Amino acid sequence: MGIGDDGALINPSDNQQLVVASDTLVEGVHFPDTATGKQIATRALCVNLSDMAAMGAQPRWFTLALTLPVERANSAWLKDFSAGIAEISRQFDIALVGGDTTSGPLTVSITMLGEVPAAESLQRSGAAVGDSVFVTGYLGDGAASLKSLTSKFSINIDSNRLLQRFYSPQPQVETAIQLRGIASSCIDISDGLVADLGHICQASAVAATIYTQQIPIAEDVKRFSPKNCMDWALFGGDDYQLCFTVSADKIDQVEQLIDGSELNACKIGTIQIAGDGGCPVTVLDSNNSPIALKKQGYDHFG
């Protein structure tokens, strides 16, 4: 992973805008001290790739700043970490173009650069009254996986998919590129559906109503905790799926993609006129009664 010069030279494509996003992962805050080098590398890259997806960008290049305690600065740890970087880089066709390694508390900071045709980027601010709200994939996977990592009790989990989800989130890069010109707004779900849809509402000066009956939750997550799974899906975060809005004149396009199995997404609600303060997202249960919105903080490790 050595880089030869003080900086890396890259050649942006013509007629593209660059998208830049940075994310830092700190041991004990964003991952437990039991995480392997490969798991940390994989998660760090996936979190950043998800930011590219949120913008509808094609990820291209990244820099990596690795801060490593002396006891980890050995070839076995670095080999494992590098394997994770290599695997995700191959999978998403991205190039490591620079970075540095320093001594200190274990921290991984990645800056990712992507490209998007001028004026085609997806943003948070485009949602309009009457738009439909969609999400990709299943929600609650991230929180369920986190729970399985941090629980002190022997837990009844029978899903390898779920056990691995925390360290191998699935950035929705291809899906987001499909949504260029279709979605009116988009965000990746890192803080939790209600919080992130709230970010869309704030940026767009609108409100949203979503329906618990339409929230997609995987069977293994329901089995893992029938009691908590809806909370995880609404507030849990770390799903790295996309939440996006679509205007009425584009709904047919989205439905066709979904029906043809080209897009794994479902409609969960609608965009409305902004209210006067409070949470801009209303969640209605199976009786169409609004559920109380808890502010559920990020689960910290250590």
Place this chain on the structure above:
Amino acid sequence: MGIGDDGALINPSDNQQLVVASDTLVEGVHFPDTATGKQIATRALCVNLSDMAAMGAQPRWFTLALTLPVERANSAWLKDFSAGIAEISRQFDIALVGGDTTSGPLTVSITMLGEVPAAESLQRSGAAVGDSVFVTGYLGDGAASLKSLTSKFSINIDSNRLLQRFYSPQPQVETAIQLRGIASSCIDISDGLVADLGHICQASAVAATIYTQQIPIAEDVKRFSPKNCMDWALFGGDDYQLCFTVSADKIDQVEQLIDGSELNACKIGTIQIAGDGGCPVTVLDSNNSPIALKKQGYDHFG
């Protein structure tokens, strides 16, 4: 410093290459725990700006990943830190385009993006036999300043310039842009003159001879420690001046810039055929005897 979307959109200029560089500063490793928020911000940006200078790039945009312990996450600290970011951003006309803040040990990771006309970037690999070696400014300031910060003794230092140098290095951005098309190779002096000139030699497959009598050392550094000042200049690091090489046919251009006070630089040696192993840099004293090259490590804090 809030950023609205998952990524920042930037528009690269036509016919320019992008230069990307990342640097991370960790408390206790790259700065002492006595450093103020403003000092940390200033130093972090200047170190990254110096990487842009080394490449001959015009710095344009940066992202900032700040990891902050709970006890510093207060408005006074952040205000001070932001003041440092704002001051250097104004001075160098660069824009903060993204970043994130996380909880953890104090770490500042910056990724800087700059532009350079296609094929005009300065690199380490262009030095050729017969080229002259130059440095900008004074050397040894960084190490002297570091010494004044870490010494447990009351030290005889009478120079405000020097006391401030550690937190306000002077990235040689304008000088580097002047050197486009003139310098055959370039590097910024962060690890120490001998080490960094060694990097040029390795990348260019050449060797270098430099003369202690020609090394520029400021009067206040000589006064501070007549005994150590040459060691600091040769091995000290943290100077953030430039070391560059110039081929015989461009020497007149450089001499004219120096004579006209448009370029603050001086010749310190020449480039030669690579030897067989060992340090590629030979340092000759005032008797033209080679001096023993100590490997002087980086001074760590804490």
